[in-house]
Amino acid sequence: MLKVILIDDEKWIVKSLKSSIDWHGLGYEIIGEAFNGLEGYDKIKSLLPDIVFTDIRMPGMDGIELMRRINELNLDVQFVITSGYKEFEFAKKAIQYGALDYCLKPFDEMEMTGILERFSKRKSDLKAMQQTELLSLLQEGDVHSREHLRMLLRKMGFEWDEQAGATIVVVIGEGELHLLPGINQLSLRTGRSKRVLFFEGNQTTALEASLAVNFPPDVQGIGIGAWVSDVTSIIQAIEAADEAAYHFFITGQHGFWGGVSPESHTDKLKEMLLKLSRTQNGEYIKAVVAEIEALINEKRFTIRNALFFYHAALFSVYHLEEEWLMTYEELVHKFGNVKRMNDSVASLLAGHYTQSSPSTGGYSRNSTYLKIVDYIDAHYKEEVSLQSISEKLDLNLSYISQLFRKESSNTFLQYLTKKRMACASELLKSTTMSIQEIAEHVGYSDYFHFAKLFKKSTGQTATQCRERSGIDNQ
Numbered sequence: 001m002l003k004v005i006l007i008d009d010e011k012w013i014v015k016s017l018k019s020s021i022d023w024h025g026l027g028y029e030i031i032g033e034a035f036n037g038l039e040g041y042d043k044i045k046s047l048l049p050d051i052v053f054t055d056i057r058m059p060g061m062d063g064i065e066l067m068r069r070i071n072e073l074n075l076d077v078q079f080v081i082t083s084g085y086k087e088f089e090f091a092k093k094a095i096q097y098g099a100l101d102y103c104l105k106p107f108d109e110m111e112m113t114g115i116l117e118r119f120s121k122r123k124s125d126l127k128a129m130q131q132t133e134l135l136s137l138l139q140e141g142d143v144h145s146r147e148h149l150r151m152l153l154r155k156m157g158f159e160w161d162e163q164a165g166a167t168i169v170v171v172i173g174e175g176e177l178h179l180l181p182g183i184n185q186l187s188l189r190t191g192r193s194k195r196v197l198f199f200e201g202n203q204t205t206a207l208e209a210s211l212a213v214n215f216p217p218d219v220q221g222i223g224i225g226a227w228v229s230d231v232t233s234i235i236q237a238i239e240a241a242d243e244a245a246y247h248f249f250i251t252g253q254h255g256f257w258g259g260v261s262p263e264s265h266t267d268k269l270k271e272m273l274l275k276l277s278r279t280q281n282g283e284y285i286k287a288v289v290a291e292i293e294a295l296i297n298e299k300r301f302t303i304r305n306a307l308f309f310y311h312a313a314l315f316s317v318y319h320l321e322e323e324w325l326m327t328y329e330e331l332v333h334k335f336g337n338v339k340r341m342n343d344s345v346a347s348l349l350a351g352h353y354t355q356s357s358p359s360t361g362g363y364s365r366n367s368t369y370l371k372i373v374d375y376i377d378a379h380y381k382e383e384v385s386l387q388s389i390s391e392k393l394d395l396n397l398s399y400i401s402q403l404f405r406k407e408s409s410n411t412f413l414q415y416l417t418k419k420r421m422a423c424a425s426e427l428l429k430s431t432t433m434s435i436q437e438i439a440e441h442v443g444y445s446d447y448f449h450f451a452k453l454f455k456k457s458t459g460q461t462a463t464q465c466r467e468r469s470g471i472d473n474q
Helices: 011-020 037-047 063-072 088-096 109-140 143-155 204-213 231-245 266-279 284-297 303-318 328-335 338-354 365-379 386-393 397-407 412-430 435-441 447-458 462-469
Strands: 002-007 028-034 051-055 078-083 101-104 166-173 185-191 194-200 219-228 255-258
Touching (some): 011 109, 037 051, 037 063, 063 078, 101 109, 185 447, 303 338, 328 338, 365 386, 365 412, 412 435, 435 462
Parallel strands (some): 002 028, 219 255
């Protein structure tokens, strides 16, 4: 809800304004009223509204002077000036001090609704832009960006105090959260159904106690990351909390977990897969799956290990190039839980050893390559992987990979990524779609993942690409 303060020296005007508009339905909450400029000034300073409706002519301090003084405090507050007269000189000064609009009494409901809807859109656009800029800065992890990060967090309503620091939490799911209401906090949407929360201070114990009593519905997992005092360490805390939040993939149950990962056991798994590849003994598949099940039972297996194992099974056994095809979110979407992933991998490996030669789907080598490219070109905005193409076109995974290396200067993943990034770049330059919307449009539901790939592929952040294109609206 956006917060509103109403100021007018005539109480019936305030009452009329409150009752004539569906504030709640438009996403607004009236948090205060004042009946002169001085009282209004104090209310704005203490309540920090998003928008203020104020009369021009009032005792003590008029609306223009009120705007001027609030502007001096550098508060992120917008004003709508109201008056019973067409006072053009006042209107001119109001615009000069940055007023959002100037309205005549008696108020027209449609006009007021239009003002509120435009302001909501502006706030939404600004929030999206700030979130994108913050994500870019966090990923850079540059100590020189420390002050910039603090400033941006302050603009977003989160004052960073190195003494207090912050506890970082990742939430997977769309459920409503009501965690630690008395604590200063900030919420960032980093994916279609993923949020990162900042809680001021070390709130680990308080969060665990709250979630143990009242775990929110429609939430799959919550990862409680480390307490951090240095803003440049936030990204590491987010990554740890992100891994923890997806632990429901391993346990098969919704819940919350701490952000400390167990010791990695990927080396042993890799050795077992290499042995399987050398011996070509399908019976060894059971030993690999049993090892994973043992690690899970011993609570020594995370989704990061699961993602590694899935890729290692594809790349080591099928001799594919080591390219990360999936995020945690994509792994969850594909399998639902680790048991189904294990069953799928076991079936995949068994099929590999019983197949005498790679399937070409009945096409010539060149026509097969063109068919694959056509499929990618038509479906790159969806979830596309070697696995999905293999299943759709009835082709062997390693054959697809080898074919790309032979027929093209790009690997499969390089071709797919370039296609997506070219589309994203064009949308950044030619539309006012938010960067989050563009990420989803080109096939990425995880904004962090998209931001990393975009910078790696183009040499610039998505925000920089948009700024250089001259598109002003995020």
